[in-house]
Amino acid sequence: MTPVTADRIVEAMNWRYATKIFDKSKKLSEEDRVALLATMRLSPSSYGLQPWKFLVVNDPDTRRTLGSFVPANKSKIEDCSMLVVLARRTSTTVEHVARHAKMLQDARGVSAETLQPFKDMVTQGVAGRSAEAQDIWNSRQVYVALGSAIAAAAMLKIDACPMEGVDRERFDETLGLVDTDFTTTVAIAFGYRDQNDPYASYPRTRRPAAEVLEEL
Ligand SMILES: Cc1cc2nc3c(=O)[nH]c(=O)nc-3n(C[C@H](O)[C@H](O)[C@H](O)COP(=O)(O)O)c2cc1C
Numbered sequence: 724m725t726p727v728t729a730d731r732i733v734e735a736m737n738w739r740y741a742t743k744i745f746d747k748s749k750k751l752s753e754e755d756r757v758a759l760l761a762t763m764r765l766s767p768s769s770y771g772l773q774p775w776k777f778l779v780v781n782d783p784d785t786r787r788t789l790g791s792f793v794p795a796n797k798s799k800i801e802d803c804s805m806l807v808v809l810a811r812r813t814s815t816t817v818e819h820v821a822r823h824a825k826m827l828q829d830a831r832g833v834s835a836e837t838l839q840p841f842k843d844m845v846t847q848g849v850a851g852r853s854a855e856a857q858d859i860w861n862s863r864q865v866y867v868a869l870g871s872a873i874a875a876a877a878m879l880k881i882d883a884c885p886m887e888g889v890d891r892e893r894f895d896e897t898l899g900l901v902d903t904d905f906t907t908t909v910a911i912a913f914g915y916r917d918q919n920d921p922y923a924s925y926p927r928t929r930r931p932a933a934e935v936l937e938e939l
């Protein structure tokens with residue numbers, strides 16, 4: 724793999740911004756869609772448990788319904804080229820751990836015994852968390868995938884807006900997540916900035932490096 728240069732990464736991070744107005748006439752290429760979805764699916768997660776589901780909402784009517792629940796994000800939801808709702812698993816069970824261990828076993832071609840210590844450790848970690856702690860833990864994993872997607876989009880020169888402004892219950896109802904193991908956590912709109920988006924020209928506002936970076 725050819726590494727991306729350091730200056731290109733900083734350039735991409737400076738280029739990106741949370742896009743407020745998308746040009747609805749511009750669409751992502753299939754290749755880029757696939758790359759962004761792969762970035763989320765390939766994201767790391769605690770113990771590798773992947774407690775998530777990524778819902779790509781293509782249907783315009785469904786988008787309009789979702790948009791009607793959150794006026795502040797309505798136009799992004801409707802006009803972006805690709806809308807992904809990131810859902811988290813609401814709980815992680817011993818069965819999920821067992822399935823994950825089996826996946827590792829098959830992928831690595833090792834015996835169940837080899838993976839038993841890992842399986843025991845993860846099972847203990849899962850069992851030792853309250854339902855609320857598990858839910859928060861799973862939510863954090865989803866945010867790792869979100870962050871990866873934001874960075875990947877910038878490097879592809881694709882605009883994006885992460886959106887916590889979602890209505891969890893109504894999104895769950897609309898997306899068929901009620902009575903499943905998953906619930907809406909956050910969403911991301913991908914596409915191309917409209918030339919009239921004033922946010923595109925706002926200066927980057929970040930605390931000085933000296934304030935947020937510390938070398939010990
Ligand atoms: C987790 C998360 C949730 C966000 N939710 C929204 C949102 O619902 N609507 C929106 O317009 N921007 C949202 N933003 C964008 C932030 O407001 C924006 O990233 C921040 O102001 C910094 O600006 P910049 O990304 O343009 O540098 C969100 C950002 C993050 C990381």
